Amino acid sequence: MAVLPTAKTTAVHPENACPIGPVVDLVFSRWTTPILWALNEYGRQRFVELERRITTITPKVLTQRLRQLERDGLVLRTYFPEVPPRVEYEISDLGRSLAPLFATLAEWSTANLGRIEQARTRYDAQQRLPGGRP
Amino acid sequence: MAVLPTAKTTAVHPENACPIGPVVDLVFSRWTTPILWALNEYGRQRFVELERRITTITPKVLTQRLRQLERDGLVLRTYFPEVPPRVEYEISDLGRSLAPLFATLAEWSTANLGRIEQARTRYDAQQRLPGGRP
DNA sequence: ATAGCCACTTTCCTGTAGGTACCTACTATA
DNA sequence: TATAGTAGGTACCTACAGGAAAGTGGCTAT
Numbered sequence: 001m002a003v004l005p006t007a008k009t010t011a012v013h014p015e016n017a018c019p020i021g022p023v024v025d026l027v028f029s030r031w032t033t034p035i036l037w038a039l040n041e042y043g044r045q046r047f048v049e050l051e052r053r054i055t056t057i058t059p060k061v062l063t064q065r066l067r068q069l070e071r072d073g074l075v076l077r078t079y080f081p082e083v084p085p086r087v088e089y090e091i092s093d094l095g096r097s098l099a100p101l102f103a104t105l106a107e108w109s110t111a112n113l114g115r116i117e118q119a120r121t122r123y124d125a126q127q128r129l130p131g132g133r134p
Numbered sequence: 135m136a137v138l139p140t141a142k143t144t145a146v147h148p149e150n151a152c153p154i155g156p157v158v159d160l161v162f163s164r165w166t167t168p169i170l171w172a173l174n175e176y177g178r179q180r181f182v183e184l185e186r187r188i189t190t191i192t193p194k195v196l197t198q199r200l201r202q203l204e205r206d207g208l209v210l211r212t213y214f215p216e217v218p219p220r221v222e223y224e225i226s227d228l229g230r231s232l233a234p235l236f237a238t239l240a241e242w243s244t245a246n247l248g249r250i251e252q253a254r255t256r257y258d259a260q261q262r263l264p265g266g267r268p
Numbered sequence: 269a270t271a272g273c274c275a276c277t278t279t280c281c282t283g284t285a286g287g288t289a290c291c292t293a294c295t296a297t298a
Numbered sequence: 299t300a301t302a303g304t305a306g307g308t309a310c311c312t313a314c315a316g317g318a319a320a321g322t323g324g325c326t327a328t
Binding site: 022024026037041073094097100105115118122123 | 152153154155156157158160162167168171172175204205206207208228231232234235236238239240242243246247249250252253254256257258
Binding site for chain 2: 303304305307308
């Protein structure tokens, strides 16, 4: 039905409740972080190199994601009409501007992943107890 | 079959090619950012308030995500055995430690979302041209 | 003659995330 | 009597993302 905001719930923009929604969809959709990371870390490289680095990705999906990243201007594609054909991918300036963000994320990860692991085991142990959840 | 790293491809840890993989799965899986954002922005609140804020989420999925966030130690849940029952959710210290990250992300967003939009229209226009993609 | 290389593309198929709709128990209110 | 409010749980169903496998094209090496 219609969503009637009560007096208590302050009216937020009805759609995406948080301002980082769009950029999360762009940057953190599946497979994009490994691709951008590899491109940023190891520089300009070709399709098969990426495929070999990100061992679990299939060529179809790799193509899809590279196209999307190219369209969003985060990755540059260069085609060489040789035989056999050669294509090189590199990260763009816009993509490189994400590097500090990724670094912050990596820092947070090393600092806090352990805590999350602890929280999980604590939670799971708690759930096994009788009268687990009211 | 087996992945034989060639001489050119430096051997990376075979599995996740980038170190931020796990944390991305934790923090940026679907619906978690709006939930964390709402909890961080508007403080301790109950189920229906979250439901009304994040207008497009269904109660089933909201429950799922809140449980996951609670398990990971990013969200705290307090149950009051009243009638009707009352439950309050709040962000934990660990969850709050993500705030600067989100802020950086918001900054990047305001600074560069326009560029991405431009890149997309440029790309789409290019593709419509004859001889689009070799 | 045939197999291999590269950068994909195409076809087919499955798993699962998420949506819809309905259910619980208890009370206060109309 | 009936309805609303709360915090979910459950059963069922669908859509779409993603995986597997094979194909394409032109040249080269065996």
